[in-house]
Amino acid sequence: MTHVVVLSPEEAIALVRPRKSLPSFVSDLTCDDGVISVTADLRRLTYAPLPVKIAAKAVPVMHASARITSFWQNIAVLQVDADAAGLPATKLLPLASGTIAKMARKSGLPEHAVQLRKDGTVSLDVLALMRGTFTEVTGFRFEGGKVIVEGVARDA
Numbered sequence: 001m002t003h004v005v006v007l008s009p010e011e012a013i014a015l016v017r018p019r020k021s022l023p024s025f026v027s028d029l030t031c032d033d034g035v036i037s038v039t040a041d042l043r044r045l046t047y048a049p050l051p052v053k054i055a056a057k058a059v060p061v062m063h064a065s066a067r068i069t070s071f072w073q074n075i076a077v078l079q080v081d082a083d084a085a086g087l088p089a090t091k092l093l094p095l096a097s098g099t100i101a102k103m104a105r106k107s108g109l110p111e112h113a114v115q116l117r118k119d120g121t122v123s124l125d126v127l128a129l130m131r132g133t134f135t136e137v138t139g140f141r142f143e144g145g146k147v148i149v150e151g152v153a154r155d156a
Helices: 009-014 050-058 089-106
Strands: 002-007 026-032 035-041 061-072 075-083 114-116 121-125 134-143 146-153
Touching: 002 009, 009 026, 009 146, 026 134, 050 089, 061 089, 061 134, 075 089, 089 114
Parallel strands: none
Antiparallel strands: 002 146, 026 035, 035 061, 061 075, 075 121, 114 121, 134 146
């Protein structure tokens, strides 16, 4: 039997963050028509690696969006498009990879749960992110302002 979990974009991000609130630098977050979009004020970053702090001085506001390009065997791949003073996602994602990996570790997620790739994509192990809710994830989409996860419930 298929089980459906509906999350707000904030709740979806909280799956990775050790804290349940959005990062202070996120000024806008929306999710609709298959795309999740975020606006970040990088000047609000308090604990960031030096390269990120330098980038924030040059590019204080970043707009990014992600669209699901594939979903197979519990893994969603999202294509990221970013606009930060002309810097492409392929240049921006590596700056965030260490921070994302640290957050995932602090949240108790396996190392492979969130991977920021050099080609401008992000790989999400949705089964791992859902922390035992499902034995298998059969669907993952952005729809109607929500993140929808479908799968076989653990207790089914």
